[in-house]
Amino acid sequence: MLIKNGTVLTVTKGTLTETDVLVKDGKIAQIGKNIAAPQGVRVIDATGFFVMPGIIDAHSHIALDAINEATSPVTAEVNEGDVVNPLQIGIYRALGGGVTAVHAMHGSANAIGGQCETLKLRYGTLDNDALKMEGAPRTIKFALGENPTRVHGGGNNIVPRTRMGVEFVIRQAFSQAKKYSEDWDTYNKNKLAKGFRGAPPTYNLRLETLAEILKGNIIVHCHSYRADEIFMLLKVCKDFGIKRIVFQHVNEGFKVAPELAAYGAMASVFSDWWAYKFEVYYSTAYNAAILMKNGVTTSINSDDAEMMRHLYHEAGKTQKYGQLSDDEALSLITINPAKQLGIDSRTGSLETGKDADITIFKNHPLSIYGVPQFTIVDGIVRFDRANDPADMRLMPDPKQNMDDVYFRDKGRDNCMDGTEFLFGSSAEAGAKAGDSLSDKK
Amino acid sequence: MKKIQLLTGLFTVLMCVLVFHIEAQNPKGKFGAFALTNATIETITKGTITNGTVLISNGKITAVGTGITIPQGTEVIDCKGLTVYPGMIDSGTNLGLSEVGSDPRTTDFNELGEVVPQMKALTAINPNAVAIPVTRVSGVTTALSSPSGGLFPGTAALINLHGYTPEQMFAGFEGVVLNFPNSGRRGFFDRRTDEELKKATETALKNLNEVWERAVQYHKIDSATQGKNAGYYPEMQALLPVVKGEGTLLIEVNAAKDITAALKWVKEKKVAKVVLTGVAEGWRVVDQIAKSKIPVITGSILELPTREYDRYDQAYANAGVLKKAGIKVAIRSEEKSNQNYRNLPYHAGFAVAYGMDKDEALKAITIVPAEIFGVADKFGSIEIGKSATLFVCDGDPFETKTQIKQVFIDGWQIPMQSRQTLLYDEFLKREPGLSKK
Numbered sequence: 001m002l003i004k005n006g007t008v009l010t011v012t013k014g015t016l017t018e019t020d021v022l023v024k025d026g027k028i029a030q031i032g033k034n035i036a037a038p039q040g041v042r043v044i045d046a047t048g049f050f051v052m053p054g055i056i057d058a059h060s061h062i063a064l065d066a067i068n069e070a071t072s073p074v075t076a077e078v079n080e081g082d083v084v085n086p087l088q089i090g091i092y093r094a095l096g097g098g099v100t101a102v103h104a105m106h107g108s109a110n111a112i113g114g115q116c117e118t119l120k121l122r123y124g125t126l127d128n129d130a131l132k133m134e135g136a137p138r139t140i141k142f143a144l145g146e147n148p149t150r151v152h153g154g155g156n157n158i159v160p161r162t163r164m165g166v167e168f169v170i171r172q173a174f175s176q177a178k179k180y181s182e183d184w185d186t187y188n189k190n191k192l193a194k195g196f197r198g199a200p201p202t203y204n205l206r207l208e209t210l211a212e213i214l215k216g217n218i219i220v221h222c223h224s225y226r227a228d229e230i231f232m233l234l235k236v237c238k239d240f241g242i243k244r245i246v247f248q249h250v251n252e253g254f255k256v257a258p259e260l261a262a263y264g265a266m267a268s269v270f271s272d273w274w275a276y277k278f279e280v281y282y283s284t285a286y287n288a289a290i291l292m293k294n295g296v297t298t299s300i301n302s303d304d305a306e307m308m309r310h311l312y313h314e315a316g317k318t319q320k321y322g323q324l325s326d327d328e329a330l331s332l333i334t335i336n337p338a339k340q341l342g343i344d345s346r347t348g349s350l351e352t353g354k355d356a357d358i359t360i361f362k363n364h365p366l367s368i369y370g371v372p373q374f375t376i377v378d379g380i381v382r383f384d385r386a387n388d389p390a391d392m393r394l395m396p397d398p399k400q401n402m403d404d405v406y407f408r409d410k411g412r413d414n415c416m417d418g419t420e421f422l423f424g425s426s427a428e429a430g431a432k433a434g435d436s437l438s439d440k441k
Numbered sequence: 442m443k444k445i446q447l448l449t450g451l452f453t454v455l456m457c458v459l460v461f462h463i464e465a466q467n468p469k470g471k472f473g474a475f476a477l478t479n480a481t482i483e484t485i486t487k488g489t490i491t492n493g494t495v496l497i498s499n500g501k502i503t504a505v506g507t508g509i510t511i512p513q514g515t516e517v518i519d520c521k522g523l524t525v526y527p528g529m530i531d532s533g534t535n536l537g538l539s540e541v542g543s544d545p546r547t548t549d550f551n552e553l554g555e556v557v558p559q560m561k562a563l564t565a566i567n568p569n570a571v572a573i574p575v576t577r578v579s580g581v582t583t584a585l586s587s588p589s590g591g592l593f594p595g596t597a598a599l600i601n602l603h604g605y606t607p608e609q610m611f612a613g614f615e616g617v618v619l620n621f622p623n624s625g626r627r628g629f630f631d632r633r634t635d636e637e638l639k640k641a642t643e644t645a646l647k648n649l650n651e652v653w654e655r656a657v658q659y660h661k662i663d664s665a666t667q668g669k670n671a672g673y674y675p676e677m678q679a680l681l682p683v684v685k686g687e688g689t690l691l692i693e694v695n696a697a698k699d700i701t702a703a704l705k706w707v708k709e710k711k712v713a714k715v716v717l718t719g720v721a722e723g724w725r726v727v728d729q730i731a732k733s734k735i736p737v738i739t740g741s742i743l744e745l746p747t748r749e750y751d752r753y754d755q756a757y758a759n760a761g762v763l764k765k766a767g768i769k770v771a772i773r774s775e776e777k778s779n780q781n782y783r784n785l786p787y788h789a790g791f792a793v794a795y796g797m798d799k800d801e802a803l804k805a806i807t808i809v810p811a812e813i814f815g816v817a818d819k820f821g822s823i824e825i826g827k828s829a830t831l832f833v834c835d836g837d838p839f840e841t842k843t844q845i846k847q848v849f850i851d852g853w854q855i856p857m858q859s860r861q862t863l864l865y866d867e868f869l870k871r872e873p874g875l876s877k878k
Contacts, residue, residue, distance in 0.1 A: 092753065093745065093746075096753040096754065255868055257871065258874045272779075273779045273781065274779055274780065274861075275542060275572060275778075276541075276542040276543060276778050277543040278541045278543065284860075284861040284862075284864040284868075285861055286861065286862070289869075290868050293869060309753075310791070313841065316840075319841050319842045320843070321861075322865070323844075366842070368837075369790070390751060393750060396750070401635055402750075404635075405626065405747045405748060406625065406628060406629065406631075406745075406747055407626065407695055408627075408745060417630075
């Protein structure tokens, strides 16, 4: 595929006008002027259009059939990779917003939640494994504050009920994992020795997973809001030697930006969401700008199937709130989330050799008038605004009621999906309770 | 003695610093005579004026145009390179009724009871809600604050976002909210069967008709007794202006078949003053709405399609489709759960990106809602005699790059400050930084 004559926003290597991008075998083969189209190659005329790296959402819950295993404050053993659903129409809708990769996350019910999956939006495949980004580092969801305390302390009547309890639960889990890891090391070291008589430690997937975090093989992505709890987890990480930590939401990250920067922790934020619960009351839409200017690698995420479709617009808001440059603003939804997921060697910018994950916009993506025209994943056009039919479902249910209309309950919390039973917020209760019980995020 | 002098001196200095500090932290609104000069003026109703002046005096716009003489004692604000717009009006808020969405103790938009039109938003609006300055510094100066939940959740009020009492904030419109029986689901977690859903909708419609019939009877008794012996029925008293055709009924309705049902209901009951709100699936039944001549307040624009088989951008395109059919369309943000009414211009901008005419989108957040609420003599455009409720910015207000420079509400120059800007000022370069020394 050859994308001809566009304004190429590489993000990492400046903006190139009237430039072509040649795609071969799913990779970016060449970026330059007047590239001759090899024979039989599809040519997309991008004259007047903007060509940018595919947008990456570091916090999403699409393409998943289950979000929360809310049965214990620690559920490191469960894995979102087991419940990937390639049929969800939300995948296509995200492509319509220029998104090419997402971090499909476990919810925030547990202090240590389940493992997450980095997906490429290869919509059209019926194979759930085909959505998974091969070679992407393992990640896991942690959660601090109101959600784990109200689910477990409030709903299940077990620790944690407070932020003190959250710290304890995490320290206890890591301590147990450390011991488990040491027991295995000892066993492995001694088992071949002459006359060894011990038995191996009992295999435990939860502790195995936690031990992998301690070894640096799994990136922690922690749902958090308040400055104190963010600082708390930094200390825990330091004590256990965990270096790869990304804070999610992190609405009060701006208050501890110097500490985050010094530790090398990263932040994935909303552009402007606040006021939906108490722990986001003291937020500011300048959060991303303050974090960036203090040297924290920052991304803007959606955590929402709708907002996900205009992350470019959310990034644009940092130009209102903090006057970030175009490249800084674009980095929030491309190379920075790629770094946070550990996939920046393959995605997040337009560079030769990287995966051909590309979005083509009419009008600049940071302009309100920017409209994605093509979204390309691994060199395959997965979204074509001009030519796609309206109905893009992959396997429509022939028995589905065509009159079924879905209105989003905006007070509903994706991150808390699967915990409704604890709060009695059934559809009926939710009708009158409105936003009061089923708060967001 | 010297010590005391020194101490007194220090104390004085400290007091000065403190007083100065307090003043710097809490600037107040300023009322007076202002001239916004050298400005591009988007009047909305009378075209664009370049290099013009807007005079503000005693709360009103007293002159608009070029070659205007500036009276003595007028504070001149040079707006070279800047543009003046009328204040934006968000018709989808619960401003002042909600502080922290998840905490019922801080929310006042949802009273108990299915039929409580007598619950008045205006009495419960907190003039000091933190979201109010957050909203107005972005150029959204006026908001319809609505109760929600149930069939008749209460009476919404239009407020200006500056003032300390309901009277000071009231912008001249109140309307009864009706949540028309909804046949849609509230999300994928709403697992009611088709039969249950149908039954719930029918029950709600039956209930609505009973309430309306009572209101009609109440009206008859009230008229016959000249308002003396109708008895104390507060919910009926609240519905009375609507039944009489004097008050406005704001009908929240979104699914296509519910819109059809609502239009039929309005016709049957001969409700005179009606506004349809929400109208997410308006595009499906656009001809019916156009034929009814009923105005529409639509939004959120930034929404998902309502059906899995619909085109991905259908919600973005809805407002433009309605407008093109000749319907009077206002755009609202409806960003209630996160109090992000400051995003209103971006909702309008998305409508433009997906097909709406830009001028129409601008009107949809200024003059059109003003007309719908019957306050177009005061708000919604830059015209002589109107309230000086406007903002000044350095570009297209739909663009996120644009900075809002000044806001005036009822002639008050608003401090360009909110808790969110204060946090920015404090934390951009935090002191102490990493080390306390």
